[in-house]
Amino acid sequence: MQYAPSRLGRGNALPGTPQQKSIEPHLSLSAFLVQLLNGLASASSLFLVAAGLSIIFGVTRIVNFAHGSLYMLGTYIAYSLVKVFGGGMLGFWGGVLCAGIAVGLFGALVERLLLRRLYHAPELLQLLATFALVLIIRDFALWTWGAEDLLGPRAPGLGGAIDIAGRQFPEYDLLLIALGPLVLGLLWLLLTRTRWGTLVRAATEDREMAGALGVNQAWLFTSVFALGSFLAGLGGAIQIPREPAVLTMDLTILSDVFVVVVVGGMGSIPGAFLAAVIIGVLKAMCIGIGIGNVSALGIDFSFSKLTLVVEFIVMAVVLVIRPWGLLGRQQSIPRGAASVEPPLYLPPPALLKGLAAALLMLALLPLFSDRYTLVLLTDILVFALFAVSLHFIMGPAGMHSFGHAAYFGLGAYAAALLFKHAVPMEAALLLAPLVGGLGALVFGWFCVRLSGVYLAMLTLAFAQIAWSVVYQWDAFTGGSNGLVGIWPANWLASKTAFYYLALALCAGGVILLWRIVFSPFGYALRAGRDSPLRADAIGIDVRRQQWLGFALAGVLAGLAGAVHAFSKGSISPDTLSIPRSVDGLVMVLMGGIQTLTGAVAGAALFTWLQDSIARQTEFWRALLGGIILFLVLAFPQGIAGFIRERWDARKDAE
Amino acid sequence: MESVSHGKSRSESNEDDVNLREKHMIARRAFLLGTVTLAMAAIFSDPAAAQGTIKIGEMNSYKVFPAFLEPYKKGWELALDEINAAGGVLGRKLEVVSRDDGGNPGEAVRVAEELLSRENVAFLVGTFPSHVGLAVADFAKQKKVLFIAAEPLTDKIVWQNGNKYTFRLRPSTYMQTAMLIPEAVKLKKKRWAIVYPNYEYGQSATAAFKELLKKAQPDVEFVAEQAPALGKIEAGAVAQALADAKPDAIFSSLFGADLTKFVREGQTRGLFKDRVVFNLLAGEPEYLDPLKEDTPAGWYVTGYPWQSINTPEHKKFLAAYQKKYKDYPRLGSIVGYATLKTAAEAIRKATSLDQEKLVAAMKGLQVDTPIGRITFRALDHQATMGAYVGRLGVKDGKGVMSSFSFADGAKFLPADDAVRKMRPAE
Amino acid sequence: MTETIVLRVSNLSKSYGGVQAVNAVSFSLASGELLALIGPNGAGKTTCFNLLNGQIAADSGSTEFEGRSLIGLKPRQIWRLGVGRTFQITATFASMTVRENVQTALLNFHGRLNSLVSLAERLYVDEAIELLARVGIAEQAARPCAVLAYGDLKRVELAIALANRPRLLLMDEPTAGMAPRERAALMRLTAELARASAIAVLFTEHDMDVVFAHADRVIVLNRGCIIAEGKPAEVRANREVQQVYLGSGSLFGAEHA
Ligand SMILES: Nc1ncnc2c1ncn2[C@@H]1O[C@H](COP(=O)(O)OP(=O)(O)OP(=O)(O)O)[C@@H](O)[C@H]1O
Ligand SMILES: [Mg+2]
Secondary structure (H helix, E strand, C coil): CCCCCCCCCCCCCCCCCHHHHHHCCCCCCCHHHHHHHHHHHHHHHHHHHHHHHHHHHHHCCCCCCCCCHHHHHHHHHHHHHHHHHHHCCCHHHHHHHHHHHHHHHHHHHHHHHCHHHHCCCCHHHHHHHHHHHHHHHHHHHHHHCCCCCCCCCCCCCCCCEEEECEEEEEHHHHHHHHHHHHHHHHHHHHHHHHHHHHHHHHHHHHHHHHHCCCCCHHHHHHHHHHHHHHHHHHHHHCCCCCECCCCCCCHHHHHHHHHHHHHHHHCCCHHHHHHHHHHHHHHHHHHHHHHHEEHCEEEEEEEHHHCCCCHHHHHHHHHCCCCCCCCCCCCCCCHHHHHHCCCCCCCHHHHHHHHHHCCCCCCHHHHHCHHHHHHHHCCCCCHHHHHHHHHHCCCCCCCCCCCHHHHHHHHHHHHHHHHCCCHHHHHHHHHHHHHHHHHHHCCCHHCCCCCCCHHHHHHHHHHEEEEEHHHHHHHHHHHHHHHHECCCCCCCCCCCHHHHHHHHHHHHHHHHHHHHHHHHHHHHHHHHHHHHHHHHCCCHHHHHHHHHHHHHHHHHHHHHHHHHHHHHEEHHHHHHHHHHHCCCCCHHHCCCCCCCCCHHHHHHHHHHHHHHHHHHCCCCHHHHHHHHHHHHCCCCHHHHHHHHHHHHHHHCCC | CHHCCCCCCCCCCCCHHHHHHHHHHHHHHHHHHHHHHHHHHHCCCCCCCCCEEEEEEEEEECCHHHHHHHHHHHHHHHHHHHHHHHCCCCCCEEEEEEECCCHHHHHHHHHHHHHHHCCCCCHHHHHCCCHHHHHHHHHHHCCCEEEECCCCCCHHCCCCCCCCCCCCCCHHHHHHHHHHHHHHHHHCEEEEEEEEEHHHHHHHHHHHHHHHHHCCCCCCCCEEEEEECCCCCHHHHHHHHHHHHHEEEEEEEHHHHHHHHHHHHHCCCCCCCCCCCEEEEEEEHHHHHHHHHHCCCCCCEEEHHHHHHCCCCCCCCHHHHHHCCCCCCCCCHHHHHHHHHHHHHEEEEEEECCCHHHHHHHHEEEEEEECEEEEEEECEECCCCCEEEEEEECCCCCCCCEEEHHHHHHHHHHHHHHHHCCCCCC | HHHHHHEEEEEEEECCEEEEEEEEEEEECCCCCEEECCCCCCCCCHHHHHHHCCCCCCCCEEEEEEEECCCCCHHHHHHHHHHEEEEECCCCCCCCCCCHHHHHHHHCCCCCCCCCCCCCCHHHHHHHHHHHHCCHHHCCCCEEEECCHHHHHHHHHHHHHCCCCEEEEEEECCCCCCCHHHHHHHHHHHHHHHHHCCCEEEECCCCCHHHHCCCEEEEEEEECCCEEEHHHEEEHHCCCCHHHHHHHHCCCCHHCC
16 A cells, blocks of 8 residues: 655645635634633633742742742642542642642742852842752652653542533633632732731832841741742642643743743732733634634634744733733832942953963864864854853843844854855855844844843743744744755865854954943943933933844844854754753853853853763753752852952952 | 962951951862862763774763653663674674763754764764754765664655665654554544644644545545644643534644643543544553553554564563563664664674765665564665554553554555655755 | 023923922023022922933923923933933942943043944043043042942032033032032032033032022922022022921021031
8 A cells, every 4th residue: 555645744735725625713602612711721720830930039039940840840749649648539639739838848948048048149140040950850850750741630529521511621620710810819818918918019019128127038038939839839739630740841831931920010910810811811712713714825824833922922012012011010120239230341461361362272272182172162162152142232231131042043044044045155154143133123122122021031032933933934944843954165064164164253253242342332231231310311322222232142143043053054943942042041140140251151161061961971951950050159150250259369469 | 279378377357357268268169160170070081982892873862852762772772782692793892872962953963973073983873853863864964974863753854855874763754644544544534633733743744644534535624723832732722622623533643741631631521522533653652651541442543562562573572671671661662672773784784884885785774673674765765664553442540552453664655756756866 | 601591491390190299390590500409308309300301201391401492302312412410319330430431421422332343441531531530539530430439429420411511410419428528519619610611500409508608599499389589598588488498497507507
């Protein structure tokens, strides 16, 4: 038996083929109603987890990347407990509740032992610490529960379905629908009717003021972290009848939860509820509508595919219209010691000499190193430029970006696509950065209108939207598979030749950015960061300056992406995914956000660690997390910051 | 670091105390950093290369897909033991240098580079996700190095993106879909709903299924199509949307957590009642085992019913595997085992580690695997490995394939002409 | 000295919810003149400054600088026209040295802010030092702003505000946080500058000694309304002003009593 395919590898059949005609949007009123309920059921668990994150952020200002991991722990622990307790009424609910409590206690422990030490560290350093926790918790779960997905039992007495509008609707989902508002109500009571709640609200509104009121901050922070973790754990635990415990659920939920918190307004619990409902229901509706015919594009488009990105579209729209989320308020800018940026001096001659020597060494390296060292160094150079371009907007310009990979990826894809469309490699390499810059110009225009975490989340939303387009546009970008066959021209085919190209472009890009930091343009950026008020009063258009800075960083990230594409011969949507953006953040923070050379040190260290650790141990993720934690605790100012400190200390001693 | 010890011993002032303490702190940190660096250098320095062995470079996304790849690793480790116990190949022992590629094409290419240039491996095997497989395949073409893709299912790796140096072991998306078609055609269901994970594998499976079914049964209608994001299915909503389309039958290519969620929601909501369901891969223990008593009896699936395969070669493999690991094999174990057997056979046939000779040897190479003899087709470098097609059932609270037959991969490939048309000239 | 009117404000109003922060305020200011805007806490002084330099938009009324309406202009545009400003709570660039703070303003004044290649630190050094010398902190030029004493920051602010060679200076409590002797010195300096360069100065001040020693004219604001205007001596004698200030008791130098 043989079947001859005429056309394969595309999800959508050609338009107008007969079978497609029968697929039409079919959302009757009753179907709509039940999809609404589906959306509400999903929203409940999302809300629980998001409420936890929101409270934690509101009071401690920690961007807790490990929140998804706490959720995952909740699911795993609940699975195990219910197994031990038995699936009876008491066993099930006891297990679920205990799982939440266990995660809450774990959260308190993390706060006391780890995060507490970092409150006076530079901004976002806690983010790095929580990122390390993600790695460690993931491996811990793998080690404890194994790789296989674990599906829990159905809830006792709620395992069946009841008839709603002629459809079978799970009883457990009804319970979830009720649980969301119930938790919202309980939280509201807790926050408005107790002294503790008053303190939490005061701290959310103004951290210093709460401190001045004589609130025992340490205790407040711990208890808030415990409550937030408890909610995350509970949110995970109540999922066991609906979905299996899986090792990837930490990151899967994390982005969703961030979106919910930001759309609702950071620190606003009702906002989180509203946002969870909006996103849950919208997703269900996209699925309910199924396939509609978007005739303008002449192709069938399945709305269900939108579920990939719909929450990020919502977030982008909300943030553009309401810069502080639906129910959020403008963040009070923390005026603590941590937020004052240290002075930035022109590098002393000794440092310049050191850098020149390092550059010389890099240039001479191919004479006596093996080929793989060059390959690894090429990667390091690429990521160094990527990290420096991110640092450029995070440090001097004071705009945190969680979506910098977008410009890296745009550069990479532009290079690949130009090359595929017969543009010579050399020209593609030069044009691609402009595409990265153009992307940054477009996205940046919206982003610079926001500040703080909102700005960061908008960059993330844009990056995800760009990613989802690249991921789904098979005909142009190669879809999820990406593009292959992007090899450099013959004269660059040898590793050594390409290494020199990478060295020239990346080191050149890094030096250019560093130089710009000390140029009038760089001063204007720093002015806008240090005091927007003063900058405005001396005639600086802060937004415009930030916008141009953003675009400039986009150009150089794009250059890094283009070099990356030709060094690998292939690219995939991974190049502009969240993990790539997070890698950039980790590099910048590890190296030290307050020093210029930090990003380079961070990129080198992180890439080298990943390369060497992944080779050696099975639980390399946890080891990497452990090393990052160690670095965070030992050198809160970053590697480069530490070296500078030591340098200064020695000079003072002389 | 010693700069601290010869500090001013005389000075008693407070300020100096603070300075000294600070310096101590800094020195301590520097010391720690130094120690860590040294320790890491010691741990990570290259192990002395074993002399006289033939090294094979293996790479896979171990940490991203542990459920599939842990058994896979056990599979090739078992094969490695067997090959070396039998004296190795060409009189030399085999050695596998295994790396985690992070599930990321960029990293995978770097790892491949490291395996080739630093570890001097003879050639490359492995990879799991399609985009990583394709990237490494293209790298192999560029470097003119043999690459045996073990796991990737994408049709493109041997067809549209096929190249001289890349061979693929597992039956592809197209083949496995085709294996389900005869049963689907027999049932004569008219209205079909489709659900697939929204990336290349799901898209290809859906396209192939529609095309093949349409050809065999022209009056078929596809009444709904759901493409949830991979790993993020809203199972309740999807189940209801499918039910609302009132299909007679469902074709799904979901797997992993998506499948588990879909099964549970669908069962609670009565989606599968009186409906035929086909699900690619759902009979593979990796995806079937988590379902336990929820296993939907009666589904048509491709898979690996390890408990009930009674061929002598499988029995032998099963016994050896269980003896070594005190665990039963998953499909990944078969793939891992067969991958290394293939590597060994290729070297044996080529009697050399020369890439051109290895590639020549791979063409038409026959390898005995626990699920029968396979041939790497000279035409498109696809192995004829088969899969088991059957129906799911529940036994002692566990999912099994209750009735099944073996589908020989060779019979589910397109006509040679069609293949030639898709594959670029070498 | 010829009396050219630099700033003309008429019927300026701004309310926050129910609070009428500034209520139909009108006055004018001539070049070289020092006009003190005084009033108890919360009277609306800072709001007035914010309205004048475009930081917030007025509900109604008009402001004219050298005959040009300032309504609808942004702070940076108003700065461009030749208006300098200092803040009640100092706003300087903490990551820069004192000199760089002034240089940044100078760079923009000379239209060099978008240069990507030159080294900012090497540009307009002399001019910056000269400005700093004028306000008396040249010797601190190399120190980072973050470590400066509050009084010195106020001087830096003044130097920054002078960088665009303004014809109107808006100074919101320029001497707050300074020792009494320093205050007098800074205001004397300001007065000299104003007269020498024909700069019109609008300033607020809680220290009445300073006000009466240096102001050419005084406006008294209470709850957003002007309740008195005139020569220092006239205002001091005004009964309503005395009543308003009884509560705070600061009008007659009670602070130093
Ligand atoms: N952004 C704002 N929102 C609401 N009310 C405001 C705002 N800014 C000022 N106000 C109110 O307007 C009134 C005038 O405030 P303003 O700061 O102008 O007073 P001031 O005269 O500068 O006082 P001080 O001497 O304390 O500096 C006050 O009642 C104040 O509470
Ligand atoms: Mg004021």
